[in-house]
Amino acid sequence: xxxxKKSGAPASAKKAAPKTLPAMNRLEVRLAGSGGxxxxxxxxxxxxxxxxxxxxxxxxxxxxxxxxxxxxxKAEVIVSDRPIDYPLCSKVDLLLALNQExxxxxxxxxxxxxxxxxxxxxxxxxxTSRAVALPFTATARDKLKKIMVANxxxxxxxxxxTGVASxxxxxxxxxxxxxxxxxxxxxxxxxLGAKLAREQAVKExxxxxxLSAADF
Numbered sequence: 001x002x003x004x005k006k007s008g009a010p011a012s013a014k015k016a017a018p019k020t021l022p023a024m025n026r027l028e029v030r031l032a033g034s035g036g037x038x039x040x041x042x043x044x045x046x047x048x049x050x051x052x053x054x055x056x057x058x059x060x061x062x063x064x065x066x067x068x069x070x071x072x073x074k075a076e077v078i079v080s081d082r083p084i085d086y087p088l089c090s091k092v093d094l095l096l097a098l099n100q101e102x103x104x105x106x107x108x109x110x111x112x113x114x115x116x117x118x119x120x121x122x123x124x125x126x127x128t129s130r131a132v133a134l135p136f137t138a139t140a141r142d143k144l145k146k147i148m149v150a151n152x153x154x155x156x157x158x159x160x161x162t163g164v165a166s167x168x169x170x171x172x173x174x175x176x177x178x179x180x181x182x183x184x185x186x187x188x189x190x191x192l193g194a195k196l197a198r199e200q201a202v203k204e205x206x207x208x209x210x211l212s213a214a215d216f
Contacts, residue, residue: 038151047077059078072102079165098154116131122137139196144185160198
């Protein structure tokens, strides 16, 4: 996946929520990294998964630095079962940081009780000792031979950890946007990310239990 086009305007979408989904109050997600890591498109996929396929209310804002690659970038996605009256993050519930600069720059307003998920190889100094560090880039490089899908691995992990969007819906949104011929690669990347999160949860129980959407 590669970065999406710049857009400063929030996007929203809603369909009837499946009855099997747990209720969710406002959940604020910030995906951060550098240009070229695909965080903006990852945010779009997450928003479409939650809004179009899981039937949530969704708002999204994307921003990035002046450089096409290497500059700081972030996508903020708000997910709720209620109408969203303010489309920007005011209390980040989940921060995903795929490099050290992102962790340093975008963690300033993260609540101590919030989820912080970082790339274990590219973030040497997480902003909190409670951060969940998973090898997104190493997994994409070593197991899939495609470092560019590290963002998809990360999406699978945060879905498994928090329930912000179902894996089934993420897969639908993802496969609708990736280039033809890469469907199997992206599907496997999503699955590997979820597996990383499950393995991490087993290691850390009972210190940090895996949350579901109902906890937010």
